[in-house]
Amino acid sequence: MNKAGEIRVIALGLIRDGERIFISEGYDPVKHETFYRALGGGVEFGETSGDALQREFQEEIQAELTNIKYLGCLENLFIFNGRQGHEIIQLYQCDFVDSKFYQLESLVFSESQTHKHKALWMDISRFKSGEFKLVPEGFFEYL
Numbered sequence: 001m002n003k004a005g006e007i008r009v010i011a012l013g014l015i016r017d018g019e020r021i022f023i024s025e026g027y028d029p030v031k032h033e034t035f036y037r038a039l040g041g042g043v044e045f046g047e048t049s050g051d052a053l054q055r056e057f058q059e060e061i062q063a064e065l066t067n068i069k070y071l072g073c074l075e076n077l078f079i080f081n082g083r084q085g086h087e088i089i090q091l092y093q094c095d096f097v098d099s100k101f102y103q104l105e106s107l108v109f110s111e112s113q114t115h116k117h118k119a120l121w122m123d124i125s126r127f128k129s130g131e132f133k134l135v136p137e138g139f140f141e142y143l
Contacts, residue, residue, distance in 0.1 A: 008087045011049040012039065012090070013040050013068075013092050014139075017121065020121045022038075022039065022119060023037060024037060025119070028080055030081050031079075035132075035135050036122065037134065038139070039057060041111075050092065053090075066096070068093075071093050087136075105121070
């Protein structure tokens with residue numbers, strides 16, 4: 001987790017297959033709220049956001065990406081687990097190299113020893129209807 005007052009730069013990959021997107025499920029224990037966001041992670045010093053995107057997908061779900069295209073930058077101010085967060089998101093559109101990822105219903109991956117996450121395909125309509133929460137809000141502009 002980032003230190004108080006720190007702005008985190010992250011790279012996220014928007015993977016779309018028709019009317020569904022591949023996203024990660026998160027849970028805020030303070031708000032008792034489940035939310036979803038694109039997969040990806042922090043950009044390390046000396047690394048481009050495009051390289052970070054590929055590294056994060058490799059580390060988290062052992063997936064290679066192709067057709068990587070920069071979409072834009074989002075700024076995300078939020079409260080998670082009772083703490084304020086600030087992210088600068090470099091957003092990319094991309095595809096999986098291995099078609100097996102398109103057949104998956106869901107998969108569980110570890111971000112660390114203690115953090116397990118679920119990644120899954122979900123219909124975009126379920127976010128647009130408000131049934132499920134997609135973060136950050138600005139993400140909708142790219143769907």
